[in-house]
Amino acid sequence: MIIGIDLGTTNSAAAYWADGAPVLIPNRLGELLTPSAVGLDDDGGLLVGRPARERMASHAGLTATAFKRYMGTQHRVTLGRKDYGAEELSAMVLRSLKEDAEAHLGQAVTEAVITVPAYFNDKQRKATRRAGELAGLKVERLINEPTAAALAYGIHQLAGETRFLVFDLGGGTFDVSVLEIFEGVIEVRASTGDNRLGGEDFNQALANLMAAADKRLAAGLQGDRQLSAKLMEAAERARRALTSASSTTMTLSWQGEQFAHDVTAEGFESAAQPLLDRMRNPVLRALRDADIAPDSLSEIILIGGATRMPIVRRTVAKMFGRFPNASINPDEAVALGAAVQAGLKARDAALKEVVVTDVCPYSLGVNIAERLPGGAIEEGIFSPIIERNTTVPVSRVNIYETMSANQKQIVLGIYQGEARRVADNVRIGELKVPMPRGPEGQPIEVRFSYDINGLLEVDVHVIPTGERHNLVIADPEDQVSPAEMERRRAALALLKQHPRDSEANRAALARAERLWEDALGDERDWIGRLIQQFQGALATQDVRVADTARDELMAALDQIDGPRWL
Structure with missing residues (x-):
C-alpha cells in the first residue's frame, strides 16, 4: 500500500x-x-x-x-x-x-x-x-x-x-x-x-511585541527556554485570535506572576510588515x-x-x-x-x-575562474549548467577551457544555488579531470543530466584526447537497488543529445541553408535571419523550444519553395 x-x-x-x-x-x-x-x-x-x-x-x-x-x-x-x-x-x-x-x-x-x-x-x-x-x-x-x-x-x-x-x-x-x-x-x-x-516567524513578531512592552519579561527571556516556549505559545494563540478579531490580549504566567499585553490587528500588521515585504x-x-x-x-x-x-x-x-x-x-x-x-x-x-x-528548483553548475581586464584571475565563480526552473528530467551541456599552458588538470566543483560566488552556494560534489599538455584554451565539454528524484549525472568529454569521465551524485544512504539505479541512468542517457544533433533539426537546417544558397538579395537576408533565430533556439538546449522553432522555420521555408512532398 x-x-x-x-x-x-x-x-x-x-x-x-x-x-x-x-x-x-x-x-x-x-x-x-x-x-x-x-x-x-x-x-x-x-x-x-x-x-x-x-x-x-x-x-x-x-x-x-x-x-x-x-x-x-x-x-x-x-x-x-x-x-x-x-x-x-x-x-x-x-x-x-x-x-x-x-x-x-x-x-x-x-x-x-x-x-x-x-x-x-x-x-x-x-x-x-x-x-x-x-x-x-x-x-x-x-x-x-x-x-x-x-x-x-x-x-x-x-x-x-x-x-x-x-x-x-x-x-x-x-x-x-x-x-x-x-x-x-x-x-x-x-x-x-x-x-x-512562515507562521512561526509571525508568532515571533507577536512575541517580540510583548517582550518589548515589559522589561521584566525581556530580561527573563535570556537563556530561559521554558519562558520562550510559553511566550511563543501565547503568540500563536494571539495570531489565531487575530484571524477573526480586531484585537486580543496575550497572556502567560511565569514564576508566579501573570503577564498580559493587548495587541491590535493594526499593531500586528505593522510588526509583521518586514515579513510581508x-x-x-x-x-x-x-x-x-x-x-x-x-x-x-x-x-x-x-x-x-x-x-x-x-x-x-x-x-x-x-x-x-x-x-x-x-x-x-x-x-x-x-x-x-x-x-x-x-x-x-x-x-x-x-x-x-x-x-x-x-x-529543478535551484540552478546546478560548476566553479570556474575568470580573467579580469587587467589580467588578474578571479576564482570561485559559479557557472550554471542547468538553470533553476528547468523542467526535469533534463540534460544540458557547456564548454569550458583551461586557463594556462600545460595545465595538468581541471578540478570541477559541483554546486547548487543562485549566488554568483560558489562559496555562497551548496557544494554537492567534485570531479578531477586530467588534461593533456598544450597551450591554454584546451576545451572540455561538461554535461549535467538530472532526474525528478534528484539523481545528477556529470559527464566530462576532454575534446583534445577524446577521454571521458563520469560522476554520479546520489544520496549515499538512498537505498536504491543497482537495477533501479541503472534504469534511472538509462532514462537520463536518452536525454544526452544536443537538439542541434537531432535528425529533424539537422534536416531543417540543411533545407534552410540550401534555400539560402539559391536565394539572392532581400530573400537571402531573410533566410539568413531565420537560420540565426533557429540556431539561437537550438542553443537553449530546450527540446520544446527547439521543436517550436523548427515548426516556425519550416512554415517560413514553405512560403519560398512550397510544402515538402516527402
Whole structure:
C-alpha cells in the first residue's frame, strides 16, 4: 500500500487514493492533522503529535517542534539526555503517520509519496528521503508542496486549459509556484520561495511585541527556554485570535506572576510588515522565470495554514489586484495532492491520463575562474549548467577551457544555488579531470543530466584526447537497488543529445541553408535571419523550444519553395 504524506513544519497529514478520490487518514485521536512535535514524558517514554505538542510550554526541555527548518543541516535538538537531528525527529512523526494509516486501512503501508517545500535544496530533499526510510517507508517520490496542492485543486479541471499561481505559506516555509494545466498535463512552470519564512516567524513578531512592552519579561527571556516556549505559545494563540478579531490580549504566567499585553490587528500588521515585504520578491521571480504576466493567471490559490491570516490575504490581494482563491482547506490540500500522486504511482485507472511535470528548483553548475581586464584571475565563480526552473528530467551541456599552458588538470566543483560566488552556494560534489599538455584554451565539454528524484549525472568529454569521465551524485544512504539505479541512468542517457544533433533539426537546417544558397538579395537576408533565430533556439538546449522553432522555420521555408512532398 502506498500513501501520500504532507510532512509539515507545524502539522503533518496522510492520505490515500481510493474510489477515484484522495481520502485523508485520521490519526489515533481521530484528528486529520498531527502536530509535527516530538517529546519525552516524565518517564522517558516517546511522545509524538498532540501529546508532545501540549507539553511544549510546560516541558520545553523535553519537547521539539519546528525541526523541519533544520532538515539537511548538522543542527541537533536536545531532548532529555540525548541529541537528535531533524531527520531523526521527522522519522518519528512519519512512523506515527505510518502506524495510524495501517490501523485505519487494516493493511501494511510500505511506500509513500512525501511532500517537500519547492525551495528545498538537494541536501534537504535527501534528508527528507532518509527520514522516510528511517520510518520504515520506501519513498517512491518526493513531490513539491505547491505541485501537490495543484493536483488537489486541478484534478477535476484537466479537460480545460488554465494557469494559476500557488501561494504556499506554511508554519516554517514559503513557496510560490506557477503552474499550467492543459490536455491532461499539469506542468510546473516555475517554483521559488523562502525556506525561513512562515507562521512561526509571525508568532515571533507577536512575541517580540510583548517582550518589548515589559522589561521584566525581556530580561527573563535570556537563556530561559521554558519562558520562550510559553511566550511563543501565547503568540500563536494571539495570531489565531487575530484571524477573526480586531484585537486580543496575550497572556502567560511565569514564576508566579501573570503577564498580559493587548495587541491590535493594526499593531500586528505593522510588526509583521518586514515579513510581508519578503513575500514580494519570490512572487516576482516565479512570474519572471515562468514568463507569465500576472493578469494571465486564472487563479491565485492559497494553501498553508498561515494564509488564513487576514494580513497575508490582504497582501496577496494588493499584489495581484484581485482576491485570491481560498476554497481549498489550506491545511489539507498538500496531503490530498500527495495522495493523488500516490494514485499515479499505483497506476490507478482513474488517473491514467494525468501527467505531472516538475522543475529543478535551484540552478546546478560548476566553479570556474575568470580573467579580469587587467589580467588578474578571479576564482570561485559559479557557472550554471542547468538553470533553476528547468523542467526535469533534463540534460544540458557547456564548454569550458583551461586557463594556462600545460595545465595538468581541471578540478570541477559541483554546486547548487543562485549566488554568483560558489562559496555562497551548496557544494554537492567534485570531479578531477586530467588534461593533456598544450597551450591554454584546451576545451572540455561538461554535461549535467538530472532526474525528478534528484539523481545528477556529470559527464566530462576532454575534446583534445577524446577521454571521458563520469560522476554520479546520489544520496549515499538512498537505498536504491543497482537495477533501479541503472534504469534511472538509462532514462537520463536518452536525454544526452544536443537538439542541434537531432535528425529533424539537422534536416531543417540543411533545407534552410540550401534555400539560402539559391536565394539572392532581400530573400537571402531573410533566410539568413531565420537560420540565426533557429540556431539561437537550438542553443537553449530546450527540446520544446527547439521543436517550436523548427515548426516556425519550416512554415517560413514553405512560403519560398512550397510544402515538402516527402
